[in-house]
Amino acid sequence: MIRDFGKVTPSFVKELRRIVGDAGVIYEDKGALEAYSHDESGSKFYFRMPDVVVKPEDAQQISKIVKLSNEEGIPITPRGAGSGLAGGCIPIYGGIVLSLERMNRVIEIDKKNLVAVVEPGVVTNDLCKRVAEDGLYYAGYPMSLETSFVGGNVATNAGGSKVIKYGNTGHHVLGIEAVLPNGEIVEFGGKRRKDSSGYNFVRFLVGSEGTLAVFTKIYLNLIPLPGKTIDLFIPFRSVEDAIDSVSIAVTESKELPSAIEFIDGLSFRISAKYNNAKLPFQDEAKAFLIVQLEGKTRDDLERTYEKIGKAFLSKGAFDVFIADNRSASEVIWKVRRNWFESLRAIDPYVPTGDVVVPTSEIPRMMSFIEEISESYGVKIPVAAHAGDGNLHPAPLKPSHIAPEEWKELSEEILDKIALKAASLGGAVSGEHGVGFLKKKALSETKKRELELMKDIKRLWDPNGIMNPGKLF
Numbered sequence: 001m002i003r004d005f006g007k008v009t010p011s012f013v014k015e016l017r018r019i020v021g022d023a024g025v026i027y028e029d030k031g032a033l034e035a036y037s038h039d040e041s042g043s044k045f046y047f048r049m050p051d052v053v054v055k056p057e058d059a060q061q062i063s064k065i066v067k068l069s070n071e072e073g074i075p076i077t078p079r080g081a082g083s084g085l086a087g088g089c090i091p092i093y094g095g096i097v098l099s100l101e102r103m104n105r106v107i108e109i110d111k112k113n114l115v116a117v118v119e120p121g122v123v124t125n126d127l128c129k130r131v132a133e134d135g136l137y138y139a140g141y142p143m144s145l146e147t148s149f150v151g152g153n154v155a156t157n158a159g160g161s162k163v164i165k166y167g168n169t170g171h172h173v174l175g176i177e178a179v180l181p182n183g184e185i186v187e188f189g190g191k192r193r194k195d196s197s198g199y200n201f202v203r204f205l206v207g208s209e210g211t212l213a214v215f216t217k218i219y220l221n222l223i224p225l226p227g228k229t230i231d232l233f234i235p236f237r238s239v240e241d242a243i244d245s246v247s248i249a250v251t252e253s254k255e256l257p258s259a260i261e262f263i264d265g266l267s268f269r270i271s272a273k274y275n276n277a278k279l280p281f282q283d284e285a286k287a288f289l290i291v292q293l294e295g296k297t298r299d300d301l302e303r304t305y306e307k308i309g310k311a312f313l314s315k316g317a318f319d320v321f322i323a324d325n326r327s328a329s330e331v332i333w334k335v336r337r338n339w340f341e342s343l344r345a346i347d348p349y350v351p352t353g354d355v356v357v358p359t360s361e362i363p364r365m366m367s368f369i370e371e372i373s374e375s376y377g378v379k380i381p382v383a384a385h386a387g388d389g390n391l392h393p394a395p396l397k398p399s400h401i402a403p404e405e406w407k408e409l410s411e412e413i414l415d416k417i418a419l420k421a422a423s424l425g426g427a428v429s430g431e432h433g434v435g436f437l438k439k440k441a442l443s444e445t446k447k448r449e450l451e452l453m454k455d456i457k458r459l460w461d462p463n464g465i466m467n468p469g470k471l472f
Ligand SMILES: Cc1cc2nc3c(=O)[nH]c(=O)nc-3n(C[C@H](O)[C@H](O)[C@H](O)COP(=O)(O)OP(=O)(O)OC[C@H]3O[C@@H](n4cnc5c(N)ncnc54)[C@H](O)[C@@H]3O)c2cc1C
Pocket: 039, 040, 077, 078, 079, 080, 081, 082, 083, 084, 085, 087, 088, 089, 100, 120, 142, 143, 144, 147, 148, 149, 150, 151, 152, 153, 154, 155, 156, 157, 158, 159, 160, 161, 209, 210, 211, 213, 214, 215, 216, 340, 341, 431, 432, 433, 467, 470
């Protein structure tokens, strides 16, 4: 599907400037272009300079840019905040990086229909804060909510800590306005909550990673802000005890916990140090769970955590600690949320996997990661959204291995882990997307589905200009 693409020429750039104005174009400025050459997957290994960056302000401008590029056969890579971990917004064939950063308006908070209408460049946390002012909640946010954009979340079908109760980003997308590769602007779905009239294009576009269309407007489901919440912090004597206890949190709660997060001892200590946090048993424990409960009343919550607490203790927890105020909760969540940043601080070469398995297979997946760690002689700290079976193994580069050798080796390790996840009924990515880093693993695990995806891609984007080299 990859062909010889057209070249970005000065006259092409002149046309772009005519569409978006001088302030919306970066060209021949190496320093400024560099910022758009990578995402967070590891700029030391994975980057490619765009030929030109355009920063449109509305769907009409995008339509004109896409039409022009389609005629000239020039690749377009949509870019949100660039916080991706799969290389999705890296322009691996050059051409245009189409940055959505200037399309950052919350267009409407429709309280009657409980719908937010936003442009794709809205920072996810800005939306969460904005709707909270009206007593509402946007539950589809990932843990990178302070940096990522809503458009990027939709394009990767992001997840986060609350998927077990509320589902991932895709569950909250009611509609998408998109610019197709021929420049046409089409609205799929909208404020309506049901639609049995034909194929569901909204679900289909969610997770398409910029390979089919540029999203220009998104309709999101809102719910009332949850009542009271409480966070439990539970240090365990072994990884197995912690993992085996995940199901307890589900079965013993009166309703689903809103989060069940796992972090192993090594990860915890690195992140606690990075965040200047001091928590009980942080030096002794081999693994930790963070469980968040929501309830209508304080009594409700107390009854639930009493029950869960006893069950955790019977499963080898050192103790069960309750954070029932904002600052105590924030300390715990900071350690979990900044886990990957803390690893990067000690190892700039650390990559992260993103495998998902049925939750009952988490113990087998963890054992496999341990086997791989031993056989390669590589430490692999793991953090996981344990409630939904999504694990992030992050192999640390041993000091004796040179960076280039490490690139190959870490890719091999993560591919092996991804294939194992698929063999357990899981998938090679649970929330970060495939980008180009998981293409190999995807091609080995979803063979027939991939052929069907390629058929759709050919039909939808016959010139192959939309984010080429991703997924396939
Ligand atoms: C510290 C850290 C923590 C993270 N935690 C999580 C987490 O909990 N859950 C999770 O899911 N991810 C997480 N991520 C990964 C990342 O934040 C998500 O993948 C996020 O959804 C990417 O959004 P973005 O705006 O940065 O998109 P980008 O990285 O800019 O782009 C991602 C993909 O979306 C496409 N795209 C972007 N905008 C559009 C658009 N408007 N139209 C069409 N295609 C578009 C791009 O082409 C690319 O393929 C984390 C990353 C970091 C660095």
